[in-house]
Amino acid sequence: MKSHVLRPLYVAILVLAVALIVRQRLVPEGFGAHERGYMYGWHNMNDEQFWKKFPVKYKSSDYCKECHDDKHSSIMRTPHGVIQCENCHGPALDHPNEPPRLPIDRGRAQCLRCHYPLPYPTSGRQNIKSVDPEEHNPGAECSTCHDPHNPNLEGMK
Amino acid sequence: MMKRRDFLRYSAKGVAGLALPISAIEIVSPGEIFADRESGTRWVFLVDTYKCTGCGLCVKACKLENEVPYEANVTRTWVERYVMTKEGKVWADTPKGARDGFTTNKIDLGEGRFQDVKNEEIQKAFFVPKLCNQCEYPPCVQVCPVGATYQAADGVVLVDRQWCIGCGYCIMACPYGVRFFHPVYKVAEKCNFCYHRINKGLKPACVQACPFGARMIGNIKDPNDPVSKVIRTGRVGVIKDEYGTMPQVYYLGLSREVV
Structure with missing residues (x-):
C-alpha cells in the first residue's frame, strides 16, 4: 500500500497514543470502577481520606467537663442538663488554645x-x-432574670 | 435487494452482538455484592419525630461543623414543620431550614407571605428532621457523569470536591432534595452523616446537638446496636419508598402528609 494512504493512519495512532498518555497522567490513582461497577462504583477511592480528615469542631459536653466540671455538674442537675454546652457557647474548636474565649x-x-x-x-x-x-x-x-444553668424558678437571679 | 432469510440472520447476529457487552457488565449481581458486604459497617439513621421539638439546634450545629456558610439559605439538614387543621388543610414550612428553630406559630409560605393558624384549629402538628438518606441505590451517584459522587463501603454517599464539575445532575436526581451547591466551593454538597466524626467514633454533630434524642445513628450490621435493633424489630418508615432507592434514614412516627 502506498505511504500516502498509511500516513493518516499513523497520525491517528499518534493522536490516540498522546490522548492515552495524557489520560494516564490526569486521572488520579485510585480512580476507576470498583466493586459496584460503573453505575455505583466509579470514583476515586482515595477521596474518602479527604472527608475522614475533615476537622471536628463540636467536642461535646464531656470535653468541656474536663476543665469546667463545676458548671457541668451543676447544669446536669437541672432540666437543661440535656442541652449540650456547645449549643449556647458555640463549637469548642481547639479551645482553650484557639479560640481562648467562646462567644455565648x-x-x-x-x-x-x-x-x-x-x-x-x-x-x-x-x-x-x-x-x-x-x-x-x-x-x-x-x-x-433566669439562670440558664439553673432554669428552675427558684434559681431566679 | 436483501432476502428475508438474510435479514433475519443479520438481525439475530446484531442483537446477539449488542447483548454481549451488556451481559459483560451484568456478570456481577447485586446479590453477590451484598453477600460481600455482610460484615463490617453500614451506617443508618433513626429519627424519632415524637421527640423532636423543632428547636433547630441540629441545623445550627450541622452548619458550623461542616462549614456550610451560616447566612446562605442552604443546609445539609433541616427540620420541617407540618400543621394539619381540623378542616383538612396541610401546612408545611422550614424557614431557613429551621436554623433558628420555629419561633412563631405563623407558617412561612415564602416570598414574605405567612399563614396564621390558630392553636384551636390544629388537628395534628409535628416536626420532621430531614437529612441525606444515604440510599442503598443512590440516584445521585448513578447520574454523576464524572464519578465525583460515590458511595463508600459503609454506605455513606460522599462528594469528591476535586472531581466535581458542578453540572448539578445529582441535585436534580435526588428525590429528597438534600443536595445543593456549596456557595464557596461551587461543587455539589450534601449530608454525609458527619463522615469525619463517625469514623473517629464520635456522633454526627446533629445527633450530639439534639437535646431530646430525636436523632440517632447506628450500624445496621451490628446486631447489638440499639438503633439497629429498633429498625429491625420496631415499626419504622422511610420517605418516598416507592422510588426504589432504599433510603437508610428511618423514621418513627411518620405520617402520610410527610413528603
Missing part, C-alpha cells in the same frame, strides 16, 4: 427555640413550658 449566645431567640409556645400534639414541644415573647418582658435578655 444569650439572645432571646436562643431560648425561644424551645420556649416559644407551640403546643403541637404528638411533638416533643408540647411538654416544654413556654412564654409569649411579646408579653413576657419584651426586649429583655432572658438571662437577666
